[in-house]
Amino acid sequence: MLTSVVEAPRRRDRPAYRNFAVTVARVERLTPTFVNVTFTGDDLADFGTAGLDQRVKVVLPLASNGFASFPDGLDWYTTWRELPGEQRNPFRTYTVRAVRPEQLEVDIVFACHGDVGPASTWAGRAEPGDEIVLIGPDEFGAGRTAGIDWRPGEVDTLLLAGDETATPAICAILESLPADASGAAFLEVPESGDRLEVRAPAGVEVRWLARDGAAGAVEAHTSAEHGSLLAPAVRDWVVRHLADLGVTRAGTDESAAALAAAERDDLPDTPLWDVPDGHSLDGACYAWLAGEASVITGLRRFLVREAGLDRRQVAFMGYWRRGRAELE
Numbered sequence: 001m002l003t004s005v006v007e008a009p010r011r012r013d014r015p016a017y018r019n020f021a022v023t024v025a026r027v028e029r030l031t032p033t034f035v036n037v038t039f040t041g042d043d044l045a046d047f048g049t050a051g052l053d054q055r056v057k058v059v060l061p062l063a064s065n066g067f068a069s070f071p072d073g074l075d076w077y078t079t080w081r082e083l084p085g086e087q088r089n090p091f092r093t094y095t096v097r098a099v100r101p102e103q104l105e106v107d108i109v110f111a112c113h114g115d116v117g118p119a120s121t122w123a124g125r126a127e128p129g130d131e132i133v134l135i136g137p138d139e140f141g142a143g144r145t146a147g148i149d150w151r152p153g154e155v156d157t158l159l160l161a162g163d164e165t166a167t168p169a170i171c172a173i174l175e176s177l178p179a180d181a182s183g184a185a186f187l188e189v190p191e192s193g194d195r196l197e198v199r200a201p202a203g204v205e206v207r208w209l210a211r212d213g214a215a216g217a218v219e220a221h222t223s224a225e226h227g228s229l230l231a232p233a234v235r236d237w238v239v240r241h242l243a244d245l246g247v248t249r250a251g252t253d254e255s256a257a258a259l260a261a262a263e264r265d266d267l268p269d270t271p272l273w274d275v276p277d278g279h280s281l282d283g284a285c286y287a288w289l290a291g292e293a294s295v296i297t298g299l300r301r302f303l304v305r306e307a308g309l310d311r312r313q314v315a316f317m318g319y320w321r322r323g324r325a326e327l328e
């Protein structure tokens, strides 16, 4: 067929990820915490549409010269690292919330946490016309699904849990699930007003946990610590659904021992990240956990050591670390 003859070399020749120069088309303040920024640019016709939790790098302008010193080309990172500090544009990792190639648009939802950190500061002030650079997937590149960590395989029950930084990814994943999917999604957000509209299959329970303790549609709690609602809610759900998940209370099995060994080897600056290949799993449960690193690590430990899930059933991703800027 003509299409495959034309596209095959095109895919091989193009990288999985590359630079896209974009401008802000619209800014929508969705809730007290979440800001949806819609980017546009001619190049976005080729931006990857694989979705789910696909990540991108958001490169931010320097106050002194914008992007004048930001290196072009595939090897931008090596060149960037060799620049003097004041000429290095900061960049941070975000999730593609939506892509509309025909309209040349990409949405990213920023959880603003004040004027702390270049990305949150930028998002809090973003306006139409602002320029940035996205390092994102190329639809016609060799690895259009690179940067996707949602790999559930064929399992019966799905468990998603995360804080506000993982909320865009969880929403995108929920919207992609087949109608007969079953399980639960826990989203811990700063305020009751941060609940977002999201479509999910009827068999997937979606629970918003607001740290501010406000009453209403969102559950009422009082503590303000990240994870203080997420951890007990997930524990409670797992304990109540242990039988459905087909797991036993193990604690000392091979998987828990492997986890303990891996944790011993973790160095302070090692990214807290482990994404098993779920395609080898059948049957029971797949858990996807993302958010503040210590919270997510604790949840994984509970799932593997106490609840008895196989380590390969748990994808965990430290999206950020309390008190530390993202490592560039």
Ligand SMILES: Cc1cc2nc3c(=O)[nH]c(=O)nc-3n(C[C@H](O)[C@H](O)[C@H](O)COP(=O)(O)OP(=O)(O)OC[C@H]3O[C@@H](n4cnc5c(N)ncnc54)[C@H](O)[C@@H]3O)c2cc1C
Binding pocket: 055, 092, 093, 094, 095, 096, 109, 110, 111, 112, 113, 116, 117, 118, 119, 120, 121, 164, 165, 166, 168, 169, 318, 319, 320, 321, 322, 323, 324, 325, 326
């Ligand atoms: C794969 C991946 C996907 C992600 N997707 C998204 C996304 O779609 N939306 C999103 O909002 N975030 C997302 N994040 C998280 C985001 O990259 C971090 O929150 C990042 O640190 C924000 O950069 P910054 O410049 O605002 O702060 P930094 O300069 O990195 O950090 C400055 C300080 O702020 C603290 N901090 C960072 N984030 C928060 C927070 N949310 N609340 C409170 N304190 C914080 C740090 O601990 C540090 O002390 C994602 C991260 C990863 C790895």
